[in-house]
Amino acid sequence: MSTFDFGRAIRGGVSAAVLTSLLMSSPVLAAPPVDLSKWSPEYVRSIAGTKDFDTAADCNKVTPLDYKGRLTFWYQGVFEGDPDLLRQYYKDFFAAFRKTYPNIDLQDQALTYNDLLDKFRTALLGNAGPMMVRLQILGGVEFASKGYLQELKPEDVGYATEDFWPGAMKSNMWKGKIYGIPTNNETMAFIWNADIFKRAGLDPDRPPATWDDVVRYSKQIHDKLGIAGYGLVARKNAGNTPYRFLPQLWGYGGGVFDETAQSPTYAQVQINTSASKRALQASYDMYVRDKSVPVSALTNQQADNQPLFLAGQLGMMISHPSDYDVMLDLKKKASGSDVQKAQTVIDNMRYGLIPTGPDGKRAVVFGGSNMHILKPEYVDGGKVDLPAAKALACFWTSPEWSLKMAYAGSNPGNLNGFKTKWMKERLDNIKFLDVTTSMLPYGVPFPTIPETPEIMNIVVPDMLQNALTGAMTVDQAADDAAKKIKSIMDGGKL
Amino acid sequence: MTMATGLVDAPLEAKAKRFGFLRQVWIHRSDYLNVLPALVVMLIVIAYPIYYTVELSFFTTPPSLQLRDKEFVGIDNYVLILRSDVFWRVTVNTFIWTLASTVFAFILGMGSALALNQEFIGRGVLRAILIIPWVISAVAASYIWKWIYHSDFGLIGAVLVGLGLAARPPNLIDSVGTVLPSLIVVNVWREFPFAMIMLTAGLQTVPDQLLRAAKVDGASAWQRFWHVTFPHLQGVSTVTILLLAVSNFNSFIIPWIMTGGGPSNASHIWITHIYELAFGRQRWGIASAYSVLLFLILMTLGYFYVRALTRGEKKEGGA
Numbered sequence: 001m002s003t004f005d006f007g008r009a010i011r012g013g014v015s016a017a018v019l020t021s022l023l024m025s026s027p028v029l030a031a032p033p034v035d036l037s038k039w040s041p042e043y044v045r046s047i048a049g050t051k052d053f054d055t056a057a058d059c060n061k062v063t064p065l066d067y068k069g070r071l072t073f074w075y076q077g078v079f080e081g082d083p084d085l086l087r088q089y090y091k092d093f094f095a096a097f098r099k100t101y102p103n104i105d106l107q108d109q110a111l112t113y114n115d116l117l118d119k120f121r122t123a124l125l126g127n128a129g130p131m132m133v134r135l136q137i138l139g140g141v142e143f144a145s146k147g148y149l150q151e152l153k154p155e156d157v158g159y160a161t162e163d164f165w166p167g168a169m170k171s172n173m174w175k176g177k178i179y180g181i182p183t184n185n186e187t188m189a190f191i192w193n194a195d196i197f198k199r200a201g202l203d204p205d206r207p208p209a210t211w212d213d214v215v216r217y218s219k220q221i222h223d224k225l226g227i228a229g230y231g232l233v234a235r236k237n238a239g240n241t242p243y244r245f246l247p248q249l250w251g252y253g254g255g256v257f258d259e260t261a262q263s264p265t266y267a268q269v270q271i272n273t274s275a276s277k278r279a280l281q282a283s284y285d286m287y288v289r290d291k292s293v294p295v296s297a298l299t300n301q302q303a304d305n306q307p308l309f310l311a312g313q314l315g316m317m318i319s320h321p322s323d324y325d326v327m328l329d330l331k332k333k334a335s336g337s338d339v340q341k342a343q344t345v346i347d348n349m350r351y352g353l354i355p356t357g358p359d360g361k362r363a364v365v366f367g368g369s370n371m372h373i374l375k376p377e378y379v380d381g382g383k384v385d386l387p388a389a390k391a392l393a394c395f396w397t398s399p400e401w402s403l404k405m406a407y408a409g410s411n412p413g414n415l416n417g418f419k420t421k422w423m424k425e426r427l428d429n430i431k432f433l434d435v436t437t438s439m440l441p442y443g444v445p446f447p448t449i450p451e452t453p454e455i456m457n458i459v460v461p462d463m464l465q466n467a468l469t470g471a472m473t474v475d476q477a478a479d480d481a482a483k484k485i486k487s488i489m490d491g492g493k494l
Numbered sequence: 495m496t497m498a499t500g501l502v503d504a505p506l507e508a509k510a511k512r513f514g515f516l517r518q519v520w521i522h523r524s525d526y527l528n529v530l531p532a533l534v535v536m537l538i539v540i541a542y543p544i545y546y547t548v549e550l551s552f553f554t555t556p557p558s559l560q561l562r563d564k565e566f567v568g569i570d571n572y573v574l575i576l577r578s579d580v581f582w583r584v585t586v587n588t589f590i591w592t593l594a595s596t597v598f599a600f601i602l603g604m605g606s607a608l609a610l611n612q613e614f615i616g617r618g619v620l621r622a623i624l625i626i627p628w629v630i631s632a633v634a635a636s637y638i639w640k641w642i643y644h645s646d647f648g649l650i651g652a653v654l655v656g657l658g659l660a661a662r663p664p665n666l667i668d669s670v671g672t673v674l675p676s677l678i679v680v681n682v683w684r685e686f687p688f689a690m691i692m693l694t695a696g697l698q699t700v701p702d703q704l705l706r707a708a709k710v711d712g713a714s715a716w717q718r719f720w721h722v723t724f725p726h727l728q729g730v731s732t733v734t735i736l737l738l739a740v741s742n743f744n745s746f747i748i749p750w751i752m753t754g755g756g757p758s759n760a761s762h763i764w765i766t767h768i769y770e771l772a773f774g775r776q777r778w779g780i781a782s783a784y785s786v787l788l789f790l791i792l793m794t795l796g797y798f799y800v801r802a803l804t805r806g807e808k809k810e811g812g813a
Contacts, residue, residue, distance in 0.1 A: 118773040125561050125778075146560045228646070236754050237774060295645035298668040298757040308646065454775050462758070469670045471758040491556040 032162045034415045039441050041434040049424030053416065055398040056100050062158045063391035068103035071388040072380065074120065075134035076369055077110025081303035083325035085408045093405055097395050104388045113239045117453060124148055128380040132389045134183060134396070136239060137171045137368045138446045138453055144172075144179035145450040150373045150384070153178040157394040163414050164397075167366045167445045174448075181397045182413030184406035185368035187439035188243065188318050189432065190355060195348035196315040200224040207316075207352035211251050214316065214355055215285050215292075221315040222292035230286055231305035231317030232293040234468060236461040240302040242446075244318050245283070245460060247364045250444055251357035252279040256455060256485065259447045260363060266447050269489070271463070272475075272482035279357075280467055280474050287468045298465055306330065311338075312345050321436045322409030324349060351432035353439060366443030368413060371396060411437060451488050459484050544789065550782035561778060571783035580759065580767070587674060588763040591681070591749075592742040598682040599738055600731070603689020608719070610690070611697045621694075628687035636751035639680045643667045643752075667753055670760035677761055680748055685741070689734050696730030697723070729802065736799040740792055764788050 034047055056065060078087050094108060109130070111119055117139055123129045129148070143149050152172075154161050161169055161178070168182035194204035200221040208214045218229025233240045250260050254276025257266040270276060286293045294300060294308060306323065308314040310330050317323075327349065331342040356362040371393045376384045395401055403417035407426055417423060427433055446452050463481035466472040472480060519526065551571055553564035575581045610621050627635065642649040643666045651663020666676040700723050708718045724731075746765045749755060755762035755770060762770070764784065772781035 121773060121776065148560075234757075236756050237770075295663070295665050295668050299640070299645075299753055311647075313647070458770070458774055461756075465756050465758040469668075469758045469760070471670055471760075491554075 032415055034418055036441075039437075041438055044418060044423075044434070044437050045427060047419050047423075048427055049419070049421045051399075051416065051419040053399045053420060055395060055400045058158055058398060059100070059391055059394040062156075062394045063101070063387040065100060066103060067101065067387050067391065069385040069388035070105040071107065071132060071385055071392060072130040073106060073108045073132045073134075073389075073392060074116065074130045075108065075110060076113055076116050076136055079112045079303070081301070081306060081326065083322050083408050084329050085325050086322065086405075089404050089407050093396070093401055096401075097392065100395065101388075101391055104391060106388075106392070114237060117457075123380075124378050127378050127382075129374050129378045131379050131384045132371065132373050132392060134369050134371045135180075137168070137182075137185075137366070137370060138239075138456055140172050140180050140370050140372060141174050141448050142450040142453055143372065144174040144177075148374055148378050149179040150375055151177050152180055152371075152373050152393070154181050154397070157181065157390050157397065159394075159397065159414065163416055165366075165413070165415065165440075167443060168368055168370070168413060171368075171445050171448055172370050172372075180370035180372040181393055183369045183371055183396050183402055184410040184413045185366065185440070185443070186320065186406070186410035187364045187366060187436055187443045188247075188320055188354070189435040189439055190316065190352045191309075191319055191323060192316045192350050192352070193309065193312065193314070193345060193348050194350050195344060196221060196225065196227070196312065200315070204348075205350070207350070208355050211248055211279070211282055211355050211357055215282050215290070217316065218286050218292040219290040222290065225315075227313045227315065228294045228308065229290075229292040229315045231302070231309065231314050232283060232286060232297040233300055233302055233305065234283070234287075234297050234461055234464040235299055235301055236465065237457050238301045238461070239457070241461045241464065242456040243365045243367060244302075245279075245464060246444075246446075246456075247318065247354050248282060249276055249279040250363035251355065251361050252276070252282070253357055253359060253361060254279050256460070257447055260444050264447065266449050266489075269482045269485045271460075271485060272478040275357075277474055277478045280463065280478055283464060284467050284474050288470065298468060310334075310342050310345050312341060318354065320409040321351070321430055321432045324351075324431045325408050349432075351435040353435065354442070362442050363444050364439050364442050366440075366445045368410065370413075411440065449489075451485075454488060455485055459488070547782045547785050547789075550778055551786050553779045555776060555778040564779065567779070571779050572787075575780065575783055575787070580762075583759060584762050584764055584767045587761065588743065590674060591678060591745070591763050592739055594675075594678045595681045595685065595742045595745070596735060596738040598678070599685040600689050600735055602682060602686035603691075603734070604693055604731075606686065606690040607693035607697055608723075610694060624690060625687045627684045628691075632684065632747040633751060635680070635684055636748050639683075639748075640667070640752050643676055667761075668757055670758050673753055673757065673761045677749055677752060680752070681742065681745065684748070685738060689738065692730055692734040692737075693727060696727045700726045732802040733799065736795055736802060740795050740799070743788070743792060743795070 035043070059065070078090055090110075094106070098104075098106060113136060116135065120129065120133060120135070120139075120143075124143070135143070140149070154163055159181075164182045165185050168185045169178065172178050172180035172182070190207050192207050197217075198204040200217075201224060202217055202220060208217045214230055221227065221229035233244050235241055246256075249255060249271075252275050254273055255270045257268060257270055258264045259266070287297060294305070294314070296304065302317070302319055305314060305317050305319075306326055307330060309317060309323075310327050324346070327342070327346050331339065331346060334342045354362060354364045373386070373389045373393070374384060376382055396405065397414050399412065399414050399416035399420050400422065402412040402414040403420050403422050403426070406412050406417075407422075408430055412418060412423075446456060459481050462484075463477045466480060467474050467477035471477075550564070552566060552568060554567045554570070555561055555564045559565075606624055610617055610624075644651070645663055645665045645668045648663055648666075650666070651660070654660040655663060665672065667673050704722050705718055708722050713721065744765055745763070746769065749761050749763055750766050750769065753761045755766045759767075765788070768781045768784045768788070771777045771784065
């Protein structure tokens with residue numbers, strides 16, 4: 001096991017304090033049900049299992065349990081990279097909702113992260129959207145700014161705004177109004193294979209402390225063992241890419257805009273500052289100079305890194321705590337001697353905090369999803385069953401289900417979820433959960449502007465690909481990305 | 495009677511012309527009624543979208559606006575496209591993709607058709623096997639080939655490394671230099687059975703006695719192909735090439751699934767670029783302008799296709 005002291009790491013570092021205060025700086029913050037200033041693995045353990053909640057009774061106050069109605073609902077569901085455990089919780093959730101609200105005809109449709117935005121945008125153009133949607137955290141502002149969404153705040157479904165992470169609430173705000181409720185929030189962690197570290201001559205219990213160390217370790221692993229060191233991901237139109245590059249970008253002191261600032265203005269593009277270029281240079285060094293990362297990084301998603309890691313062909317990667325369960329699921333599919341090899345990798349799987357930049361800055365994307373209700377004119381059929389929608393929102397964002405639906409891979413959007421008995425059970429069952437909850441205070445939300453999906457899903461991966469394929473130099477690729485972002489922000493056409 | 499079938503003989507046609515357009519419509523009223531349902535469906539699902547696409551191509555649709563709040567910009571979108579570096583890059587990719595895929599699929603299809611036109615044991619089985627790439631789902635084929643090409647643990651790489659022919663797996667789809675040719679190989683693999691089937695049908699029209707006579711006269715196999723077989727295949731070859739070209743111009747699944755147009759736009763062709771502009775970047779106006787240009791190119795190809803198809807009928811009519 002790792003000997004890394006997460007509690008100490010949490011408490012240390014000026015940048016962490018700044019980022020924590022960023023997450024707590026929302027004007028709506030009053031008295032959250034948990035003390036965010038004390039956030040540490042020990043604190044999370046101390047509050048787990050301290051309060052009981054009755055979801056049905058709570059939601060009955062919002063929408064009576066015998067309410068008769070119909071609801072169409074699209075959501076970002078489980079995909080190939082998720083563990084079977086999560087699949088089961090999704091099934092359980094919908095079964096429980098239907099049992100609790102037997103007279104609501106729920107027509108739910110699950111879509112993958114990469115397909116949801118495209119399909120939702122297309123449906124809205126034809127006024128054929130669902131009544132309710134659960135979108136990735138970077139999507140809400142785009143649709144709120146265009147007037148597709150109804151105002152929706154936690155109070156509308158029986159909770160308080162303070163029950164949710166301030167950073168998550170920020171991702172639902174547009175021009176001072178709230179348009180959604182967080183279901184789950186997450187920050188990823190750094191994963192490494194201790195056995196590979198040992199064989200490569202590295203300390204098996206010490207992850208790289210800085211991003212420069214990641215570059216160095218990746219090279220050492222590749223040079224010594226002939227396998228990929230770090231699981232770089234640079235595919236276009238895949239959420240995995242910004243989730244893995246932005247921590248690096250922020251760690252080096254860069255940014256797309258000033259999103260790491262306490263009160264970001266998003267007024268100035270910073271993706272081509274010298275700090276940002278250093279981050280891109282680090283990726284270039286690993287991919288081009290050292291050739292120490294998977295060659296397939298340009299077409300890979302994280303789901304492609306998982307089997308590589310399990311096969312002992314990858315030393316380090318960034319991912320969720322659920323990857324441990326994914327490895328267990330993948331092992332079940334192995335046969336013959338591969339089973340033992342897979343078990344060796346699982347036994348040597350370690351989790352640590354995301355590395356810092358050269359100045360000690362540690363940051364990670366504050367991810368998650370939010371639920372939104374659409375305006376009737378954009379919905380197929382032209383009507384929204386508001387009580388049914390609120391019933392579902394109440395149910396999913398309840399302490400119980402926001403915890404269960406995030407059981408393996410994320411964290412509950414409703415902070416009260418951390419107090420439930422299921423959180424206590426989860427702390428015992430889900431390995432390495434401490435690490436990702438420890439990363440939460442370092443979370444930086446994506447810029448809350450309508451242009452974020454295009455910037456994150458297309459411009460940032462394009463910049464990486466331009467540099468890594470040699471189509472452009474690092475400087476040119478960063479400058480090109482800055483030019484594109486400026487053009488987008490100016491309402492640019494191409 | 496000719497009226498019901500639409501087969502109007504020459505004297506009647508001349509007479510009908512004198513009655514003018516409306517009279518002709520009246521004469522062919524049952525024919526029009528027969529095609530009316532198809533025409534209505536086409537107007538709804540084809541004509542209106544075309545009209546709307548053309549209309550949209552004159553508007554700008556920034557990502558911060560709803561589509562209904564679009565702003566009129568005249569021909570700015572077309573000017574922007576023609577001035578854009580990406581447009582020219584994507585256009586070059588599209589022409590390489592279309593030309594190479596069409597030519598190689600046709601040549602491979604022709605070779606297979608000629609080979610399978612000979613009588614030998616197992617011909618039927620072989621023909622069925624060769625048709626497999628064409629009948630399996632393009633999506634499934636793309637995923638399979640993505641795994642075959644995979645730059646780290648792909649089948650090709652494993653075989654080459656296993657045989658000692660390469661120190662590490664070749665970088666086929668993660669390199670700007672090799673990605674397009676690699677995708678063309680997949681496309682040719684998927685399309686050549688179509689050319690093979692078309693040309694096999696065409697080969698049935700080559701008179702056997704001509705080939706035998708040429709053989710008796712001492713013509714070589716190449717001479718028999720070039721001077722006897724190929725002239726008989728000209729019609730079907732033209733149609734096959736045009737259909738392949740239209741299909742390749744419109745080809746979306748293989749490049750989108752295998753690379754998403756990357757890396758660094760090296761495998762973006764028009765149709766994938768249009769998709770990204772519209773659905774990824776919400777530049778509906780620009781994407782529509784691209785679509786209009788693509789439509790014009792495809793209509794030109796379609797015109798030649800129809801001409802090739804009707805050439806034979808006209809010859810018969812004139813004889």
